[in-house]
Amino acid sequence: MAEKLVxxxxxxxxxxxxxxxxxxxxxxxxIFSTVSATVGNDICTFPDYPxxxxxxxxxxxxxxxxxxxxxxxKVYTPGDKCDVLVAMNAAALKTQYKYAKPTxxxxxxxxxxxxxxxxxxxxxxxxxxxxxxxxxxVIACPITTMVKDCLAxxxxxxxxxxxxxxxxxxxLVCWLFNRDINIVFNMxxxxxxxxxxxxxxxxxxIQAGFDYGANTxxxxxxxxxxxxxxxxxxxxxxIMGNKATAYGFIAAAEKAGxxxxxxxxxxxxxxxxxxxxxxxxxLGVTTVQCExxxxxxxxxxxxxxxxxxxxxxxxGPGICLKSEAMNLAVIMELPLVVLDVQRGGPATGLPTxxxxxxxxxxLFGRNGESPMPVIAATSPTDCFDAAYDACKxxxxxxxPVVLMTDAFIANGSGAMKLPQLSEYPSINPPYVPEEMKxxxxxxxxxxxxxxxxxxxxxxGFQHILGGLEKDSKTGAISTNPENHDLMTRxxxxxxxxxxxxxxxxxxxxxxxxxxxxxFGGTYGHLHSAMDEMRSVGKKVALAHFKYLNPLPKNTSSxxxxxxxxxxxxxxxxxxxxxxxxxxxxxxxEQYNEVKGQPxxxxxxxESFSKLIK
Amino acid sequence: MxxxxxxxxxxxxxxxxxxxxxxxxxxxxxxxxxxxxxxHDTAVISGIGCSSRLPHYMATYGxxxxxxxxxAIATGAKVANPKLTxxxxxxxxxxxxxxGNHFIHANRRNINLNMxxxxxxxxxxxxxxxxxxxxxxxxxxxxxxxxxxxxFRPAELCFGARGHFFARAVATDAVGTIDxxxxxxxxxxxAVCEILQxxxxxxxxxxxxxxxxxxxxKNAIYVEHGKPLIFxxxxxxxxxxxxxxxxxVRIGENGITEKDILVHDAHCEDNTxxxxxxxxxxxxxxxxxxxxxxxxxxxxxxxxxxxxEEVKSAKKYHNFAExxxxxxxxxxx
Numbered sequence: 001m002a003e004k005l006v007x008x009x010x011x012x013x014x015x016x017x018x019x020x021x022x023x024x025x026x027x028x029x030x031i032f033s034t035v036s037a038t039v040g041n042d043i044c045t046f047p048d049y050p051x052x053x054x055x056x057x058x059x060x061x062x063x064x065x066x067x068x069x070x071x072x073x074k075v076y077t078p079g080d081k082c083d084v085l086v087a088m089n090a091a092a093l094k095t096q097y098k099y100a101k102p103t104x105x106x107x108x109x110x111x112x113x114x115x116x117x118x119x120x121x122x123x124x125x126x127x128x129x130x131x132x133x134x135x136x137x138v139i140a141c142p143i144t145t146m147v148k149d150c151l152a153x154x155x156x157x158x159x160x161x162x163x164x165x166x167x168x169x170x171x172l173v174c175w176l177f178n179r180d181i182n183i184v185f186n187m188x189x190x191x192x193x194x195x196x197x198x199x200x201x202x203x204x205x206i207q208a209g210f211d212y213g214a215n216t217x218x219x220x221x222x223x224x225x226x227x228x229x230x231x232x233x234x235x236x237x238x239i240m241g242n243k244a245t246a247y248g249f250i251a252a253a254e255k256a257g258x259x260x261x262x263x264x265x266x267x268x269x270x271x272x273x274x275x276x277x278x279x280x281x282x283l284g285v286t287t288v289q290c291e292x293x294x295x296x297x298x299x300x301x302x303x304x305x306x307x308x309x310x311x312x313x314x315x316g317p318g319i320c321l322k323s324e325a326m327n328l329a330v331i332m333e334l335p336l337v338v339l340d341v342q343r344g345g346p347a348t349g350l351p352t353x354x355x356x357x358x359x360x361x362x363l364f365g366r367n368g369e370s371p372m373p374v375i376a377a378t379s380p381t382d383c384f385d386a387a388y389d390a391c392k393x394x395x396x397x398x399x400p401v402v403l404m405t406d407a408f409i410a411n412g413s414g415a416m417k418l419p420q421l422s423e424y425p426s427i428n429p430p431y432v433p434e435e436m437k438x439x440x441x442x443x444x445x446x447x448x449x450x451x452x453x454x455x456x457x458x459x460g461f462q463h464i465l466g467g468l469e470k471d472s473k474t475g476a477i478s479t480n481p482e483n484h485d486l487m488t489r490x491x492x493x494x495x496x497x498x499x500x501x502x503x504x505x506x507x508x509x510x511x512x513x514x515x516x517x518x519f520g521g522t523y524g525h526l527h528s529a530m531d532e533m534r535s536v537g538k539k540v541a542l543a544h545f546k547y548l549n550p551l552p553k554n555t556s557s558x559x560x561x562x563x564x565x566x567x568x569x570x571x572x573x574x575x576x577x578x579x580x581x582x583x584x585x586x587x588x589e590q591y592n593e594v595k596g597q598p599x600x601x602x603x604x605x606e607s608f609s610k611l612i613k
Numbered sequence: 614m615x616x617x618x619x620x621x622x623x624x625x626x627x628x629x630x631x632x633x634x635x636x637x638x639x640x641x642x643x644x645x646x647x648x649x650x651x652x653h654d655t656a657v658i659s660g661i662g663c664s665s666r667l668p669h670y671m672a673t674y675g676x677x678x679x680x681x682x683x684x685a686i687a688t689g690a691k692v693a694n695p696k697l698t699x700x701x702x703x704x705x706x707x708x709x710x711x712x713g714n715h716f717i718h719a720n721r722r723n724i725n726l727n728m729x730x731x732x733x734x735x736x737x738x739x740x741x742x743x744x745x746x747x748x749x750x751x752x753x754x755x756x757x758x759x760x761x762x763x764x765f766r767p768a769e770l771c772f773g774a775r776g777h778f779f780a781r782a783v784a785t786d787a788v789g790t791i792d793x794x795x796x797x798x799x800x801x802x803x804a805v806c807e808i809l810q811x812x813x814x815x816x817x818x819x820x821x822x823x824x825x826x827x828x829x830x831k832n833a834i835y836v837e838h839g840k841p842l843i844f845x846x847x848x849x850x851x852x853x854x855x856x857x858x859x860x861x862v863r864i865g866e867n868g869i870t871e872k873d874i875l876v877h878d879a880h881c882e883d884n885t886x887x888x889x890x891x892x893x894x895x896x897x898x899x900x901x902x903x904x905x906x907x908x909x910x911x912x913x914x915x916x917x918x919x920x921x922e923e924v925k926s927a928k929k930y931h932n933f934a935e936x937x938x939x940x941x942x943x944x945x946x
Binding site: 039295324 | 652656668669672673688693696717928930937945
């Protein structure tokens with residue numbers, strides 16, 4: 001039989017692991033993406049998990065998914081739909097089948113399709129395949145039974161054995177994609193170095209899954225191979241957006257020669273940044289898990305005053321609470337980075353889902369005239385650069401900066417070429433020069449319009465900052481109308497003067513009929529949509545914004561260059577409205593979607609294509 | 614280097630004439646001079662309110678921040694820069710109403726802060742509303758028919774949050790105030806000093822029973838660790854333990870001698886009797902002044918530093934480049 005099996009070479013493939021939220025689907029997906037990246041494929045992942053930690057077992061609401069897109073060349077999104085769907089139970093099959101392509105192969109555990117499982121998943125018959133009208137290739141195997149048999153002699157209890165089911169599925173998928181499972185074994189040995197028993201059990205089950213595929217050829221016509229090409233040589237790692245953000249902060253602190261201080265309060269989907277930074281005390285990172293979001297930001301303002309690189313991390317609801325202390329940093333002109341990992345809102349909204357609905361809040365959601373630089377990272381790996389930049393701007397311009405990411409890029413991952421700190425620009429805060437001693441007052445400014453930083457401990461530079469308006473010359477409290485007007489303008493000018501790179505236009509730069517405009521975490525989807533449209537001969541370009549305040553200098557000329565512009569965003573039109581405010585006479589088309597899910601490239605292509613018919 | 618009060622003075626305070634803040638400011642500056650930490654190694658951090666203007670009159674580093682957040686902001690400053698001596702100054706509204714959460718958590722964590730609570734039982738800067746320390750039935754602009762809620766008793770809140778230091782002084786009593794401020798500085802950890810202070814405009818007379826020297830002689834007891842709890846104009850009264858509570862006795866009556874009087878133990882880990890002292894009120898009991906509780910305990914900021922050092926020696930990576938190497942890495946050639 002072996003010789004009849006065809007190995008099909010593909011440009012890219014998406015695999016979706018799904019099961020109960022306790023089934024370990026995120027882990028299986030993560031391992032598969034790392035193994036693929038290790039052999040040089042590009043990767044893009046998307047975890048889609050429920051808000052409940054443990055929803056009722058087998059229920060439709062408790063399904064957790066993890067989609068991995070691997071490609072021989074660059075992949076920009078986790079893929080609209082998958083080529084392989086692993087469904088570990090009936091509920092997963094029911095809820096996740098919609099993400100499978102018509103040609104997708106579906107892997108099922110028949111042991112979890114018993115009558116009661118089907119009932120919990122609200123199937124009406126005992127034959128879910130026919131009931132759902134599934135015509136795809138199906139690998140239906142008794143995964144639970146086989147895992148039990150495989151670990152019968154392990155001495156493990158039944159519950160622990162069941163936890164290894166995800167590894168059987170992983171083994172099977174590794175076979176399907178001709179992956180070298182030794183790489184997986186080494187990863188597990190490292191991961192469970194302190195628990196060799198667990199590593200051994202997992203390895204045994206992965207081997208069993210792999211062998212099952214190889215021995216039976218299951219019921220598929222072919223396996224897949226994804227070669228790697230076009231990779232920039234170098235050393236790489238797989239990194240999730242939140243981790244990349246944390247790394248960016250660490251790198252910036254080291255470059256600036258400052259202690260990194262994080263004041264934070266746990267909130268989905270930003271908490272992983274707190275987790276990550278809490279681990280790195282050996283680099284001197286100080287993290288304080290505060291009593292609330294307010295204290296998270298307020299303590300960071302205190303840390304900044306005291307001379308640290310201060311960061312506070314949160315999601316939208318936390319920004320609501322932090323806005324008061326963010327504003328304090330605005331008027332005191334202290335460096336601070338505020339991370340907003342956006343999720344679905346308003347209020348508690350959709351805690352685990354992704355949106356871009358905090359844009360106007362980040363730009364304007366404070367009392368008074370309160371200008372603040374805003375940067376939006378465009379991909380999981382870009383979170384590193386964006387975090388580094390946010391710190392650099394905050395420190396050099398003595399201002400709080402909002403760094404926006406979102407649940408999609410924060411939890412998604414990509415292959416990152418290891419950043420070399422020596423290649424990153426230096427960070428030089430405007431410390432008050434010693435020779436100013438005696439004449440210095442707190443709101444004197446350098447040529448960039450930034451006030452000088454006098455860190456406590458320096459003799460002769462004692463001063464008082466505060467939330468009350470100050471006299472531009474003396475630094476004393478002032479309610480003088482002219483002075484307030486002047487200070488308001490000085491704070492605004494300082495932000496306006498910050499140099500940010502021009503927005504880059506890609507695609508049919510010279511003759512596009514349609515310019516797609518987006519910002520932040522939708523870069524991958526918009527890029528893919530453009531690629532697809534161009535592949536069928538349409539003239540399209542993309543201008544994707546990362547620097548939102550101040551906007552790049554070429555914004556107006558770019559937006560006005562093309563006959564038609566569509567602003568696509570995961571909100572009701574906040575960026576479009578902001579651009580209209582900033583660019584006279586700009587009237588774009590809009591594509592808005594607020595589903596808490598990433599864009600679907602096919603839908604973008606369909607909608608954009610209609611605009612240039 | 615020796616400092617004088619002038620090394621800590623700045624500007625002309627703008628509080629109302631007769632405001633208790635004037636007295637406290639002078640005591641704080643004097644205490645700082647006696648403590649001897651340089652003005653440039655000192656930060657005074659306040660929230661919002663009349664008393665929170667205080668940093669503007671200090672020649673130290675300082676911040677007059679936003680309402681209620683002083684303890685949180687001071688926490689960040691101290692943890693990020695443990696070498697700084699940090700004084701956090703709040704009124705009763707700032708510290709116990711809008712900032713109540715930060716007050717309790719700074720105590721629970723035991724951040725090495727000197728936390729000053731200027732208690733005049735009123736909102737002065739917003740012109741006279743009741744505060745969380747105003748007594749039940751208190752008539753103010755926002756409670757014209759009297760409040761229908763009980764006040765916080767700051768010591769109770771501090772102890773409830775596992776606070777390890779609590780002292781009380783009257784603003785007009787410079788010696789008593791300086792004593793508790795120095796004790797707060799010497800205590801490692803969160804040190805709450807409740808300063809009883811009069812608002813001449815909106816709550817005049819609120820602390821009348823102890824505001825004058827004579828009043829204190831009659832109505833207050835100065836507690837001191839290791840000393841018997843004796844008070845009265847002629848030191849004729851004492852405190853003894855009776856049942857679950859304290860009782861005032863007259864020395865020389867019913868065979869009571871000085872030896873029967875309870876001896877103050879500010880260092881006792883169990884705060885039961887310290888709380889009883891702190892909650893005493895007239896007319897049946899004297900108001901306790903001085904250091905009521907002062908118990909050693911590990912401070913948060915030192916523990917953070919110690920943990921960083923410990924992890925530094927345990928882990929093999931100490932910079933960003935080394936951190937990267939702890940990941941699963943592959944090479945594309």
